[in-house]
């Protein structure tokens with residue numbers, strides 16, 4: 091697991107649902123990372139503005155991320171920074187990728203919406219709503235064949251609940267008894283569309299049940315609940331009973347960086363942001379005496395320093411060289427596509 | 442004359458069409474309350490109401506398929522795909538249904554729908570949100586294809602598309618929405634299906650469309666200062682293709698180049714170059730050169746993205762070498 095080397099506090103993943111301190115720490119890291127992504131954009135250092143922050147959705151990322159183990163695979167949607175970080179990603183390389191830099195996870199080619207890391211089983215974030223879902227069916231087939239008890243998890247938003255491909259995928263997973271989990275992060279919005287404006291059937295887990303999967307909905311306020319519900323579904327999935335989990339949460343900010351959510355009433359935002367899994371965990375830790383406030387303050391400070399470091403790392407990193415443009419269209423060793431210039435040079439040289 | 446943006450012109454076209462004919466309606470993701478991902482339909486929901494601006498779930502194949510059915514049932518749908526990159530998801534509805542219904546059913550019925558979408562590079566939007574996929578459409582018999590490059594054409598081509606008896610795919614360019622030009626929308630414009638000669642010269646014919654028109658015009662202006670005069674043809678619609686205009690100019694000038702943002706191999710530029718080479722063979726003094734997108738996906742990195750498609754400097758350099 092690649093974690094920030096100098097930060098002892100973040101070295102170990104949470105071991106149990108009762109390790110609220112560890113779960114809090116991981117959620118805080120996601121929150122702070124996302125805030126720094128926002129800052130990267132404001133400083134004009136991000137590759138574009140299509141950056142989708144997962145603030146408000148940390149319990150889904152960490153509840154699931156803390157349960158994944160080596161051999162498990164997953165795909166995410168376009169709002170997947172938190173999931174990847176919770177799974178153990180290096181924030182420096184993530185931030186560099188978001189800046190479109192050479193040292194990013196995908197050499198600056200993918201960016202925020204196409205981050206991936208085979209080392210951690212991240213089969214890729216996706217800019218196509220629903221685009222990453224069916225891959226877990228295939229990955230689940232491979233896991234089943236390998237027989238090591240690995241699972242494959244698809245993360246997607248409530249918007250993807252209206253894509254047909256989800257149902258094709260869930261049906262196949264159930265039909266073939268695959269070790270697969272479908273996780274819908276229901277932040278209530280798909281761009282400006284509230285879920286009520288996108289569907290009449292809002293008991294999302296029933297759709298999965300209708301196809302023969304385990305199906306649950308969990309409130310994302312308390313990360314322990316998310317983790318416990320996910321744990322049960324994952325245990326079953328590892329045995330070949332695929333599942334579906336909807337995590338209820340709220341998208342705290344606009345869809346992407348340019349969206350100020352003019353379509354949401356202030357009250358909607360106030361109520362939505364009151365469901366803050368990070369603050370909830372913090373209050374719980376203080377409330378039951380697990381961690382004094384100043385311990386949490388210093389943890390938060392450490393995390394801030396870590397994520398500031400990610401920004402510095404990304405800004406200092408280089409743009410990918412132009413020569414890398416033709417690389418990785420095909421496998422290493424195969425001929426790269428011929429540049430337009432080369433072709434034209436050859437034609438014009440004939441005169 | 443009024444100054445307006447490409448985006449405003451598109452909105453005005455929709456407004457005028459909806460006002461004139463109540464069969465016209467818009468459907469797509471975020472087209473209503475939100476006003477469109479790129480702001481094209483802003484205000485129309487308030488003006489025309491929820492029955493005429495249908496916000497859809499994120500269900501692209503059904504959006505396009507529903508438009509097909511609505512058109513067959515007598516409405517005039519303007520379906521919207523937020524990015525042309527999603528066209529693959531809808532290709533059955535578009536290519537197997539919309540495009541073939543008139544033919545398969547022996548001419549009994551047509552599918553007069555418009556599929557509005559946008560494509561191209563320019564926003565660091567990455568590999569799945571930056572493509573130029575017009576070749577998919579041009580390769581499908583039965584579909585019309587319009588790609589406006591100017592503010593006036595944003596208006597007139599969309600109005601024209603809404604008068605067609607057959608399905609039209611209407612591809613805007615994401616880098617053009619803020620383009621501002623002085624326009625007189627009542628001034629005469631070339632008919633639907635006619636190309637526009639944006640500049641005329643004797644040294645080289647450059648055939649282009651969509652945003653590359655602006656790159657080409659910039660190159661042509663610079664070349665003019667060096668004494669080279671270029672004819673620039675803006676196709677406006679790729680189907681119908683106004684080959685007569687291309688032929689006349691190429692036969693007169695004897696040298697041709699095609700500029701397109703789509704990838705080079707088996708792309709629109711390939712089709713145009715082949716046709717010019719075949720039909721104008723006896724008049725050509727140089728091979729027809731294609732300046733097109735590289736045969737690679739688009740990176741999120743600004744530097745790589747910019748250089749994946751023809752830049753004005755590249756267009757100019759190649760044009761100069763062709764004329765030298």
Ligand SMILES: Cc1ncc(C[n+]2csc(CCOP(=O)(O)OP(=O)(O)O)c2C)c(N)n1
Nearest residue numbers: 169217218219247248249250279280281527
């Ligand atoms: C196939 C497809 N359709 C539309 C879009 C444009 N788009 C990007 S994100 C988004 C909303 C997605 O909402 P949801 O699935 O709930 O995810 P969230 O953004 O809320 O995390 C839309 C419509 C897209 N990227 N892909």
Ligand SMILES: [Mg+2]
Nearest residue numbers: 247248279280
């Ligand atoms: Mg959502």
